[in-house]
Amino acid sequence: MNTDFALLLSGMRDDFVEELPERCDFIEEGVLALECNATNALDELYRRVHSLKGSGGTFGLPLVTSICHQFESFISIARGHFDPLAKSNALAYVDLLRRVAVVSDSAAATAIEQDLEHLRVSSMPGCASVLLLEPSSATRKFCQGVLKPLSVRLVSQDRGLSALELLLHQPFDLLIAARELPDLNALALVAALRESGSRNKDIPVILISSSSVPVPAYLNINATIKRDADFVATLGRWTGDVLAACSN
Amino acid sequence: MNLERILYVEDEPDIQAVAKLALEMVGGYQVLICSGGQDALDKVGGFAPDLILLDVMMPGMDGPTTLQKLRADSAAGAIPVIFLTAKVQASEVAHYQALGALDVIAKPFDPMLLAMQVRAIWERKP
Numbered sequence: 001m002n003t004d005f006a007l008l009l010s011g012m013r014d015d016f017v018e019e020l021p022e023r024c025d026f027i028e029e030g031v032l033a034l035e036c037n038a039t040n041a042l043d044e045l046y047r048r049v050h051s052l053k054g055s056g057g058t059f060g061l062p063l064v065t066s067i068c069h070q071f072e073s074f075i076s077i078a079r080g081h082f083d084p085l086a087k088s089n090a091l092a093y094v095d096l097l098r099r100v101a102v103v104s105d106s107a108a109a110t111a112i113e114q115d116l117e118h119l120r121v122s123s124m125p126g127c128a129s130v131l132l133l134e135p136s137s138a139t140r141k142f143c144q145g146v147l148k149p150l151s152v153r154l155v156s157q158d159r160g161l162s163a164l165e166l167l168l169h170q171p172f173d174l175l176i177a178a179r180e181l182p183d184l185n186a187l188a189l190v191a192a193l194r195e196s197g198s199r200n201k202d203i204p205v206i207l208i209s210s211s212s213v214p215v216p217a218y219l220n221i222n223a224t225i226k227r228d229a230d231f232v233a234t235l236g237r238w239t240g241d242v243l244a245a246c247s248n
Numbered sequence: 249m250n251l252e253r254i255l256y257v258e259d260e261p262d263i264q265a266v267a268k269l270a271l272e273m274v275g276g277y278q279v280l281i282c283s284g285g286q287d288a289l290d291k292v293g294g295f296a297p298d299l300i301l302l303d304v305m306m307p308g309m310d311g312p313t314t315l316q317k318l319r320a321d322s323a324a325g326a327i328p329v330i331f332l333t334a335k336v337q338a339s340e341v342a343h344y345q346a347l348g349a350l351d352v353i354a355k356p357f358d359p360m361l362l363a364m365q366v367r368a369i370w371e372r373k374p
Contacts, residue, residue: 002360005273009359012266047307055262057356065356137339158337182338 013059020064020101023052024094031090034082042082045090046075052097062169063100063109067093067116069170073153074123089123117171117199128243129153129170133163133177133186134208139227143176146236150243160184167193167200174242175200176235179209190219204242206235251370253278255297257288257314258332259306266359267301275363285309289317292324299370300324301353304333304344312347319348330369332357 030045049071056064071093078086096116103109120129130147134140135158147154155172157163160181167175167189177186190205207215207224208231215221223238225231254277258264264281271279280295282288284306292300300318304311311331318324328350333340336354344352351369353362 002274005269006360008269008273009266016262051260054260054356058260058263058266058359060358135338156337158339162336 009059013061016055016059017061017101021098024098024101027052027097028091028094031087031094034087034090042075042079046072049075061100063103063112064097066113066169067096067100070116070120071097073129077124077127077153086123089119092119092123113199120171124153127151127153128173129155130174130176130239130243131163131166131172132156133160133175133181133189134158135178135181139178139208142232143235146232147239150239152243158182160186160189164189164192167203168196168198171199172203174204174206174239176206176239177208179207179211187215187219190221191216194219204245206238206242208235249298251277251298251367253280253295253297254299254301254366255280255282255288255292255295255327256301257282257285257306257311258301258303259283260303263303263355267357267362270359270362271366274360275366277363277366285311285314285317288314289321289324292318292321292327297327299350299366300327300329301366302329302331302349303355304331304335312344315348328370328373330366 027045027048030041030048033041034045049068053065053068053072056068074089074093096112096119099112103112130152132140132143132154134143134156140156144154155166157166161183164184177189179186186207193203194201204222205220207221208227209224210226215224222242225234225238254271256264256267256271256279258267258281264283268279268281271277280291280297282291286309288300302311302314315329318327318329329348331344331349331352332355333352334355336352341352350373353365357365
């Protein structure tokens with residue numbers, strides 16, 4: 001029965017890829033509807049992209065998921081000022097999705113990933129993506145307060161393994177991580193990331209730790225911040241410095 | 249009590265189709281799909297499921313609101329519910345469990361493993 005289902009699932013996945021251009025047309029219509037200032041057009045566009053992301057994830061198509069995820073972030077940021085440039089960028093996301101339907105080999109998939117990264121930088125200039133990895137909700141709130149004025153896209157996680165999964169599939173500009181974490185500590189996570197072929201393998205890292213045990217140099221940790229009275233100020237300064245260095 | 253009948257509440261047609269087939273073909277369960285919270289409230293009495301799988305993010309009535317309304321229903325109030333969501337940080341899972349969910353399954357799920365995940369959660373329920 002599992003074999004039957006696997007075959008059926010494979011067929012459904014092929015159908016999904018075959019129908020992807022039609023789904024892209026549907027999303028493109030959503031982009032064009034923004035020109036007419038249709039009521040809730042942006043929400044409707046977001047819903048269509050979100051729907052495609054869910055389907056892509058279910059059929060095991062990480063490229064579709066990655067493009068849609070970034071497209072969703074772009075729509076959220078563009079909310080309120082969807083100008084001709086934003087429209088052009090939105091259509092560029094649709095074009096990337098169309099290319100997934102004709103991916104023939106890993107080189108073509110890599111080319112799409114690279115173009116997605118270029119599109120991220122060009123469509124969301126100055127908007128850095130930060131992954132905050134911290135198990136304490138209180139410390140997360142402190143960090144969120146520090147990062148808010150920096151206008152970054154912030155993603156929070158509280159477990160090492162789920163953060164590693166994210167880092168292997170989504171682009172980030174900075175990782176801020178507590179040293180001790182459930183299921184995979186930050187040093188092991190960074191070691192795995194540095195050895196991976198991920199686009200985040202050279203990502204700057206700020207470590208939150210009060211441990212006196214030294215951090216191995218090969219992990220290239222940019223800064224270690226202690227949980228002390230100066231925590232908030234130190235985190236703000238280091239985050240600003242690291243993100244400024246990234247944008248130069 | 250054996251797990252035989254599952255009500256799956258999900259608004260995305262692709263996910264509905266894959267989940268129904270996965271639960272039926274791999275798990276051997278009887279599955280009824282509902283496309284939203286209100287649809288689930290309308291059909292839960294007639295189908296009498298042993299378990300409800302409930303998507304968290306749905307247009308209209310979301311998963312937590314649907315759960316709240318199910319709990320207020322004397323007939324369906326005691327049916328165990330598993331949430332499906334992409335938000336599976338420990339604090340988020342704890343929040344959903346505090347709302348009354350049995351557990352949480354991460355989305356996107358692996359269709360080949362979905363039935364096994366459901367079975368595992370069912371077997372460790374109190």
